[in-house]
Amino acid sequence: MQECRIAANDLACRRGDRLLFAGLSFALESGQALQLVGSNGIGKSSLIRILAGLMPAYSGTVELAGSVGLVDERPALDPHLPLGKALAFWQRLDGAHDNRAAQLGLSDLMDVPVRYLSTGQKKRAALARLCGQAAPVWLLDEPLNGLDTRGTALVMDMVAEHCREGGIAVLASHQQFELSGMQRVELSAFLPSPSGKGRGWGFNADVVPPPQPLPSGEGLS
Amino acid sequence: MSSQFLTLLRRDLAQLFLGGRRGGALLPVLFFLAVAMLYPFAVGPDAPLLGKTGGGMIWVAALLAAILPLDRLIEPDLELGMFDQWALRGISEEWLVTVRMLAHWLSFGPPLMLAAIPASALVGIDGEKLRLVELGLLAGTPGLAALGVMIASITAGLRGGAALGGLLLIPLAVPLIVFGAGSLATGGTSGLALTGAFSLVLLAITPFAAGAAIREGRR
Numbered sequence: 001m002q003e004c005r006i007a008a009n010d011l012a013c014r015r016g017d018r019l020l021f022a023g024l025s026f027a028l029e030s031g032q033a034l035q036l037v038g039s040n041g042i043g044k045s046s047l048i049r050i051l052a053g054l055m056p057a058y059s060g061t062v063e064l065a066g067s068v069g070l071v072d073e074r075p076a077l078d079p080h081l082p083l084g085k086a087l088a089f090w091q092r093l094d095g096a097h098d099n100r101a102a103q104l105g106l107s108d109l110m111d112v113p114v115r116y117l118s119t120g121q122k123k124r125a126a127l128a129r130l131c132g133q134a135a136p137v138w139l140l141d142e143p144l145n146g147l148d149t150r151g152t153a154l155v156m157d158m159v160a161e162h163c164r165e166g167g168i169a170v171l172a173s174h175q176q177f178e179l180s181g182m183q184r185v186e187l188s189a190f191l192p193s194p195s196g197k198g199r200g201w202g203f204n205a206d207v208v209p210p211p212q213p214l215p216s217g218e219g220l221s
Numbered sequence: 222m223s224s225q226f227l228t229l230l231r232r233d234l235a236q237l238f239l240g241g242r243r244g245g246a247l248l249p250v251l252f253f254l255a256v257a258m259l260y261p262f263a264v265g266p267d268a269p270l271l272g273k274t275g276g277g278m279i280w281v282a283a284l285l286a287a288i289l290p291l292d293r294l295i296e297p298d299l300e301l302g303m304f305d306q307w308a309l310r311g312i313s314e315e316w317l318v319t320v321r322m323l324a325h326w327l328s329f330g331p332p333l334m335l336a337a338i339p340a341s342a343l344v345g346i347d348g349e350k351l352r353l354v355e356l357g358l359l360a361g362t363p364g365l366a367a368l369g370v371m372i373a374s375i376t377a378g379l380r381g382g383a384a385l386g387g388l389l390l391i392p393l394a395v396p397l398i399v400f401g402a403g404s405l406a407t408g409g410t411s412g413l414a415l416t417g418a419f420s421l422v423l424l425a426i427t428p429f430a431a432g433a434a435i436r437e438g439r440r
Binding site for chain 1: 224225228229232236300301302303305306308309310311312439440
């Protein structure tokens, strides 16, 4: 697998007039994994989209080396096509790679139209699409949603193997993700409010003054 | 690059011709024929009048038929997240829109030109007029297809986008219908040439306008 790297420098995200997080920095090298945790609405999905380059950051930069594979809540598979044909479309664009359909338990579903698949089966199909892409940087937005316990274990194994092979994985998930050596970023630590008020919802960017450094050596006596 | 082009074109054609759940290429053609069939009923059995105005009516019907596929040109793929996945693979929106324009024209222009033959019989226009109508449609439908893709990109994701798209398309298509149907009255080639020229302008600006609209829609 090619060398890859993803780094966030002082990222801030603004949706509407709400600043969701600010001052977020991290750097991941080949073989490392990161879990983004935080309550609903705190900006996990927005951060994933910023890292993927699909959404501009309010401030800060993303450095990226290597191609990106994304799995989010939309499977990006044609709903009226049988699963096999829907996956084959991406296979033709990505070149022939192993999409691990068998390992993901999809072999028996290849003739079933995508719209008849369950939430968990669609998620597995999206993961098969991701594996076929052979992208070194994986961005996974809630990859465990809708998966049963076997599916969950499978995804954890896949991520672990991906990192062993030198890939990078960034996961946004509020579920416990067991992976040795995985870093965790708690997004609530990057709420721009010094008091942490309005936790999980952000707050109005225009009314909050930038944090002032404490005056040193004076005023306290 | 060429295999990527063929893969994308093949999917677009399958989507637009068969249409999945949304009607496919047959719907605009049937609508076009239905309007052509209604016209003599509305005007009455006055053969000279029908022959004189029938060509223009075919143009109006073609323009209205162009509104029908608007809501399935761009919106379904945005909802599915296809455009995001393509962007991650480095496939530009301009390129995707160009492929889609070609696929949309193929699923819409030639079928309409074929349907114009029975339509011309229904409104009773002669062979010479039919030749001009066909040439005009050949020159004008690429422009209608480009306009459709541009408007579909701009209105994708809006509530009531399909209705708004129809309203936007009609005024922008006025030059096409003025020159296209105008060539019937004058019998000259200058109207056809101007229709073709306007089509080419639309074909040239649509990839950039639609590509920018799709990117802006991600914010």
